[in-house]
Amino acid sequence: MKAESALLGTAGFAGFLVLCEAVPRTGIVSDNYFPPVTRIADALVTELSDQAFWTALGDTLTGWALGLAIAVTAGILTGVLIAVTPYLREATASTIEFLRPIPSVALIPLAVLLYGTELQSVLLLVVYASFWQVLIQTLYGVQDVDPVADETARSYGLGTWARVRHVLWPTALPYIMTGVRLAAAVALILAVTAELVIGAPGLGRRIAVAQSSQAVPDMYALVVVTGVLGLLINVGARTVERRALAWHQSVRGEVAV
Amino acid sequence: MKTLALRLFFVLALPLLLVIAWWFASDSSTDVYWPPLRTILTTFPDVWTGERLRDDVLPSLLRLLAGYTAAAVVGVALGTVIGSYRRVRAVCEPVLEFLRAVPPPVLVPVIMLFAGIGDTMKIAVIASGCVWPILLNTVEGVRAVDSVMSETARSYGITGSARLRHVVLRSASPQIFAGLRQALSIGIILMVISEMFAASNGLGFTIVQFQRSFAIPDMWTGILLLGLLGFILSVLFRLLERRALGWYHGLRDTSRRSS
Amino acid sequence: MLDVRGLKKVYEGSGRRVEAVRDLTFTVDAGELVCLVGPSGCGKTTLLRCMGGLLTPTSGEVLLGGRPVTGPPPGMAFVFQEYGRSLFPWMRVRDNVELPLKQKKLSPSRRRELVADALESVGLTDAAGAYPWQLSGGMQQRVAIARALAYEPDVLLMDEPFAAVDAQTRADLEDLVRGLWQQRGITILFVTHDIDEAVYLGERVLILSTSPTVVQEQLKVDLPAERDQLHTRVAPRFAELRTHVYEQIQAAKRGRVPGGLEETKDVQDAQVVKADTPPTP
Numbered sequence: 001m002k003a004e005s006a007l008l009g010t011a012g013f014a015g016f017l018v019l020c021e022a023v024p025r026t027g028i029v030s031d032n033y034f035p036p037v038t039r040i041a042d043a044l045v046t047e048l049s050d051q052a053f054w055t056a057l058g059d060t061l062t063g064w065a066l067g068l069a070i071a072v073t074a075g076i077l078t079g080v081l082i083a084v085t086p087y088l089r090e091a092t093a094s095t096i097e098f099l100r101p102i103p104s105v106a107l108i109p110l111a112v113l114l115y116g117t118e119l120q121s122v123l124l125l126v127v128y129a130s131f132w133q134v135l136i137q138t139l140y141g142v143q144d145v146d147p148v149a150d151e152t153a154r155s156y157g158l159g160t161w162a163r164v165r166h167v168l169w170p171t172a173l174p175y176i177m178t179g180v181r182l183a184a185a186v187a188l189i190l191a192v193t194a195e196l197v198i199g200a201p202g203l204g205r206r207i208a209v210a211q212s213s214q215a216v217p218d219m220y221a222l223v224v225v226t227g228v229l230g231l232l233i234n235v236g237a238r239t240v241e242r243r244a245l246a247w248h249q250s251v252r253g254e255v256a257v
Numbered sequence: 258m259k260t261l262a263l264r265l266f267f268v269l270a271l272p273l274l275l276v277i278a279w280w281f282a283s284d285s286s287t288d289v290y291w292p293p294l295r296t297i298l299t300t301f302p303d304v305w306t307g308e309r310l311r312d313d314v315l316p317s318l319l320r321l322l323a324g325y326t327a328a329a330v331v332g333v334a335l336g337t338v339i340g341s342y343r344r345v346r347a348v349c350e351p352v353l354e355f356l357r358a359v360p361p362p363v364l365v366p367v368i369m370l371f372a373g374i375g376d377t378m379k380i381a382v383i384a385s386g387c388v389w390p391i392l393l394n395t396v397e398g399v400r401a402v403d404s405v406m407s408e409t410a411r412s413y414g415i416t417g418s419a420r421l422r423h424v425v426l427r428s429a430s431p432q433i434f435a436g437l438r439q440a441l442s443i444g445i446i447l448m449v450i451s452e453m454f455a456a457s458n459g460l461g462f463t464i465v466q467f468q469r470s471f472a473i474p475d476m477w478t479g480i481l482l483l484g485l486l487g488f489i490l491s492v493l494f495r496l497l498e499r500r501a502l503g504w505y506h507g508l509r510d511t512s513r514r515s516s
Numbered sequence: 517m518l519d520v521r522g523l524k525k526v527y528e529g530s531g532r533r534v535e536a537v538r539d540l541t542f543t544v545d546a547g548e549l550v551c552l553v554g555p556s557g558c559g560k561t562t563l564l565r566c567m568g569g570l571l572t573p574t575s576g577e578v579l580l581g582g583r584p585v586t587g588p589p590p591g592m593a594f595v596f597q598e599y600g601r602s603l604f605p606w607m608r609v610r611d612n613v614e615l616p617l618k619q620k621k622l623s624p625s626r627r628r629e630l631v632a633d634a635l636e637s638v639g640l641t642d643a644a645g646a647y648p649w650q651l652s653g654g655m656q657q658r659v660a661i662a663r664a665l666a667y668e669p670d671v672l673l674m675d676e677p678f679a680a681v682d683a684q685t686r687a688d689l690e691d692l693v694r695g696l697w698q699q700r701g702i703t704i705l706f707v708t709h710d711i712d713e714a715v716y717l718g719e720r721v722l723i724l725s726t727s728p729t730v731v732q733e734q735l736k737v738d739l740p741a742e743r744d745q746l747h748t749r750v751a752p753r754f755a756e757l758r759t760h761v762y763e764q765i766q767a768a769k770r771g772r773v774p775g776g777l778e779e780t781k782d783v784q785d786a787q788v789v790k791a792d793t794p795p796t797p
Contacts, residue, residue, distance in 0.1 A: 005347040012348035013355075033370045090267040098272065101442065101491035102484035105449040105461070109468035109476050113290050189360040193446075196362055197453050204363070211366035223363050230358030405601035408570055412594040413616035413667065423615060427606045504606040508649045 035217045043217035044224060053206070057225070060202035063119060063191040064184075067126025071187065072180055074127070075134025079176075083142035083168060084160055100136065104129035104190055105197075112198055122194040122202070129190045130183035137179025141172030177244045181237035188230055203229075292474045297481065300474040305482060309463070314482075317460040320376060321448045324383025328440060332388045333433060336395025337421070340429075346396065357393060361386030361443060362450050374455040382451040387440035394436025398429025431505045434498050441494055445487055460486075517703050518544040518567070518671055522576035525562050536562045538728035540576070544671075544705060549697050551714035552707045553761060554724030554732075555769045560707045563729070564675050567705070568594050580671065590620065593664035595674045599656040603648040603663075610635065610644040613663045620667075634666035637696060654685035658692070665696065672704045679709065687745045690717055694743065711765065715739075715758045716748060723761060725768045732768050735761065 017037055024031035031039075047053045082088045104125050111121035145168055153163050195204025203226055210219040280294045305314075339346050339353075364385050372378035402425055410416075410424045426433075452461030464479035499506070523540040526533060536559040544550050554560055565571040567578050569588040578585040580592065588594075593616075596602040603612050610631050617627045635641050638658040648656050657677055664672055674693075678686040694717060697704055708714050714721050718737050725732040739753055748754055 005350075008344060008347035009351040013351045015348075016352045087267075090264075091271045094268040095271045095275065098488055099484075101487040103442070103445045103449060103487050105446050105453070106464075106480045106483040106487075108449075108453065109464050110290070110480065112468060113473070113476075189362065189446075192360045193362040193450060196365070197450060207363060207366055211369065216370065219366060223359060223367060226363050227355055227359035230360060231355055234354075234358055403601050405596055405598050406604070408565075409594070409596060409602045412568055412570060412588045412592070414588055414590060414619045415616065419619065424604070427604070430606075504647060504649075507647060508605045511649045 032216060035220060039217045040220045040224065043215075044221035047218065047221050047225070056201065056203050056206045057229075059119075059200075060191055060195065060204070060229075063122035063126060063194070063200070063202060064187050066119075067123045067191065068130055068180075068184055068187040070123070071127045071130035071183055072134050075131050075179065075183070076138055076176060078131075079135050079138025079142060079172075080164060080168065082139065083145075083172075084164060089139070096132075096135070096139075100132050105193065108194070108197055111194070117198055117200045119200065121198050122191055122200050125190045125194045126187045130187045133183040133186055134176070134179040137175045137182070138172060141175030142168060144175065145171045174241075174245055177241040181234075181241050184233050184237045185230065188226075188233055192226055289471075289473055292477065296474050297477045301478045301481070304475045304478045313458050313463045314460055314486075316376075316458055317448055317452065318486075320379045320451075320459070321383060321444055324380040324447075325387050325440065325444045327380070327384040328387035328444075329391055329437060331384070332391030332436070332440075333395050333426075336392045336433075337399050337425070339392075340396040340399030341425070346400070353393065357389040361389075361447055365447075365451055365454050369455060374457075379448070379451040379456070379459075383444050383447045386447045387444045390439035390443065391433070391436040394432050394439075395429065398432030399425055401432070402428045431502055434502060438494060438498070441490060442487075445490065449483065517546040517548075517581060518705070519579035519582075520563075520567065520576070521579070523563065523566055523573050523578065524575045525559070525566060525571065526574045535728040537566075537573075539730050540724075542722055542731055542734065544703055546670075546703055547701045548720065549694070549704045549706065549718055550720045550722060551718035552705065552722045552724060553709065553711055553714040553765065554729065555726050555765055556709060558724045558726050558768070559729040560709075560724060561675055563724075564594075564673050564705070564707050568592055568673050570594075591670040593667045593669035593672050595657075595660050595664050595672065595677045597676045597679050599653065599660050599677075599680070600649075602660055603656060605647065605649050607647075608644070609640065609646055609648060609651075609659050612648065612659060613666050616663060616667050630666040630668070631662075634662040637665060637699070638662045638692060652685075653681045654689060657681060657689060661689075661692070661696075665700070665702075670703060672702050674704065674706045676708055677706075678713070686713070691745065693717065698741075711758055711761050712749065715754060715761060716743060716745075721757075721761060723764045723768070733764055 020034075020037040020040075023029050024034050024036045035043075082092055107125060107128060111124045115121040115124065149167050149171075150163065153167050158166065191202065192204040194200050195202035195206075196208050197204075199205050199208065203222060207219055207222045207226075210216075210222060276294075283291055283293045284295065286293055339349050361382075365382050368378055368381045368385065372381050406424060406428065410420050415424065448459075449461035449464075452459035453465045456462040460479070460483060464476055464483070467473075467476035467479055520540055520542055523537055524535075525537040526535050528534075540563060552560055552563070562571065566573045567585065569578075569585045569592070572586075580589055583589075585592075604615070607615065613631045613634055614627050617630060622630070631644075632641070635644055638661055640655060640658050640662060643651060643655060643659075648659060651659070657680075660677070678689050681689065690713060693704070693706070696702070706714070706717055715737055721735040721737055722731055723733045723735065724730070735757065737757060739748060739751065739757070
C-alpha cells in the first residue's frame with residue numbers, strides 16, 4: 001500500500017507540473033504573470049550557476065540558523081527556569097499570554113531603525129518569533145511531568161539540578177523537539193520576510209529585486225528555492241524529532257521495567 | 258476570596274512590574290529610538306484618532322477578515338474532500354507538502370503580479386497564507402475519525418451529508434480549530450506585510466510611514482496598537498473556541514482526571 | 517427472523533491469508549435471546565459485523581426476515597463494546613439517542629416520544645441533558661442501549677457490551693437486558709466471552725470453535741424464564757450447563773473437531789444438537 005501511495009503521489013506531482021506548464025501556454029493565464037514550468041526551470045538553472053545566488057542562500061541560512069539557535073537556547077532555558085522556580089509559572093502566565101500573540105512583524109520598523117539592513121534586523125525578528133514557539137512547547141512539556149515521579153525523586157534527596165536532568169528533561173524532551181520543529185519553520189518565514197521587507201541580504205531580497213526588475217521567471221525560480229528550503233527544513237526537523245523521540249522512548253522503556 | 262485575590266495578584270504582578278520598569282528606565286531617555294514610555298502613551302490618543310482608526314485600522318481588519326474567511330471556507334471544504342478519500346490524499350500529498358513549505362510572505366511579490374497593489378492583492382495574500390494550516394489540519398482531523406464511531410454511524414444508516422455534518426466535521430473540529438488558530442497568527446503577519454510592502458492605507462502602511470518620516474513616538478504607538486490587536490484577536494478566538502469546543506475540553510478534563 | 521448460511525470470511529492482506537470464519541450456519545427465531553460464546557480470537561466480532569452488514573462475507577449469506585443483508589439494515593441495531601468511542605461526545609445523551617431516529621424520517625414529536633421512552637426503560641431519564649463523558653461507564657453503555665432501543669429494531673446485536681464495565685455494573689446491565697427483552701420481545705444476539713453471562717442470559721447458547729470458526733455446538737438453556745443473579749447462578753442446573761459450555765470451549769481451544777461429542781450423564785437432559793444438523797425451528 002505504501003508503494004501505491006508513492007506512485008499516486010508521484011503521479012499527482014507530475015500532474016501538477018503538467019498543469020503549470022499547460023496553463024500559461026494555453027493562455028488561460030498570461031505568461032507574463034505565470035511563466036510555464038520549463039521557463040522557470042531554465043531560470044532556476046541560471047540562478048544556480050550565479051555566485052550571487054549562493055551568497056544570498058548562505059545569508060538566509062545564516063540568519064535562520066543563528067536566530068534559531070539563540071531562540072531555542074533562550075526558550076529552553078527560560079522554560080526550565082520557569083518550571084523549577086516556585087510560583088514563577090503563575091506569575092509569568094499572563095505576561096506570556098499577552099506577549100505571545102504580538103506579531104513579530106510589528107518589530108520591523110524598529111529593526112529598520114536600529115539595525116538597518118544588517119544581520120541583526122533579521123535576528124531580531126527571527127529570535128522574537130521562534131522564541132515563543134520553543135517556550136510554549138517547553139512549558140507544555142514541563143506541565144506534563146508526573147508529580148508522583150517528581151515527589152519520588154525529591155524524597156530520594158535529589159537536588160534541583162538532578163531532578164531537572166532525570167525527571168523534567170526526559171518528560172519535556174518530546175515537546176521541546178516539537179517546539180524546535182515549529183520554530184525552525186517560523187524562523188525561515190521570518191528570515192525571508194525580513195529580507196523581503198527590510199532588504200537585508202538573502203533570498204528574500206533577491207526575490208524583491210527580481211520582482212521590481214520584472215524578471216518574472218527568476219522570481220518564480222527563487223520562490224521554488226524557498227519552497228524546497230522550507231521542505232528540507234520540515235523534513236529534517238521531523239527526522240531529528242523522531243530520532244530524539246526514539247532515544248527517549250527506549251530510555252523510558254528501560255526505566256519502566 | 259483569598260484564592261481570587263491571589264490569582265489576581267499573579268495575573269497582574271509581573272506585567273505591572275515590567276511596565277513600571279519600562280517607564281522608569283525610559284523616563285529620562287534622550288535616545289531617539291527609545292522615547293520615554295510617558296511620551297508614547299500621551300501620543301497614543303493623538304495619533305490614533307477616531308478618524309485614523311476608521312481610515313486605516315478598519316480597512317486592515319476587514320481585509321484580514323475577508324482573507325481569513327476565504328481561507329477557512331476553502332481550507333475546510335478542500336480538506337474534507339482530501340481527507341475523506343485515501344487515494345485523493347495520496348495523490349495530493351507531495352504537491353501540498355511543497356506548496357505549504359513556501360514561506361507565505363514570499364508570495365506577496367508573486368500575487369502582486371496578478372492583482373496589483375489594491376485590496377484584492379492583500380486579501381489574496383492573506384488567504385494564500387492562511388489556507389495551509391487550515392487545509393492540512395482539516396485533512397488530518399477528517400482522516401482520524403474514530404473507527405468505532407464511524408461504524409456506529411454506518412450501522413444506524415447515518416451516511417452522506419448527515420454523516421459529514423454530525424460525525425466527521427464535529428469529530429474533526431478540535432483539529433480544525435488548531436489549524437484556524439495557526440492561520441490567525443499567519444493572517445495578522447501577512448496583513449501587516451502586505452501593507453508594508455505596497456499599500457496606500459492600513460495599519461502596516463501607517464507604521465512604516467511613521468518610521469520613514471522618523472516620527473518615532475508615533476511609530477511606537479503603532480507597534481503598541483498592533484500588539485494590542487494581536488492580543489485582542491487571540492482572546493476573541495479563544496472565547497469562540499471555548500464555545501464551539503466546550504464538549505472537547507470537558508472530555509479531555511474527565512479523561513485526564515481519571516487516568 | 518435471522519438466518520445465517522455458510523458464512524465465511526477470509527482476510528487477505530500483505531501476503532497473509534487469514535480464514536477467520538470458515539462456516540457458520542444457524543438461525544435465530546423472532547423474539548429469541550441467543551448468546552454466542554467462544555474462545556478468544558474465534559471471530560465472534562467478525563461474525564457479528566457480517567451479520568450487521570458492516571462487513572461483507574467472503575461467501576455465504578445472512579438473511580434478515582428472509583431478505584439478504586448487504587449493508588446495515590434499518591431493522592438492526594448494534595451495541596458496541598467500546599461505549600466511549602461509540603457515543604458522540606459533542607452531543608448530549610438525549611441527542612445521541614435521537615440522532616439515528618432522524619435518519620428514519622420520523623416526526624419530531626414521535627422522536628421525542630421514543631427517546632423519552634428508551635431513556636426511561638434504561639433508567640436514565642435524569643441524565644438526558646448530560647454529556648456522555650460526564651457519566652460512568654455503566655451509564656454510558658445504558659445510553660448506547662437506549663439508543664438502540666429507540667431505533668425500534670427487529671434484531672439487536674450486542675458485541676461483548678459488558679466486557680469493559682466492572683462486575684457489579686455488569687450484573688445490573690445483564691438484568692436490564694433480560695428485562696428489556698422480556699418486555700419488548702426484541703430478538704437479541706448477544707456475543708460474549710463470559711460463559712456465566714451467556715448461560716445466565718440466553719435461551720440458547722451457540723458455542724463457537726477456534727479460528728477457522730464453525731458452530732461447535734448449540735445448547736438449549738432450560739433454566740426458568742424468571743432469572744435473577746442471586747438464585748439462578750447457584751442453581752445446580754446452571755452449574756451443569758456452565759460446566760458443559762466450559763468443557764466445550766476448552767475442547768475447542770485444544771483444537772478438537774466438532775462432531776465427536778461425548779454425552780456425559782449430566783447433560784443427558786439438555787437438548788444438545790450436533791453442529792452438522794440444522795436445528796428444527
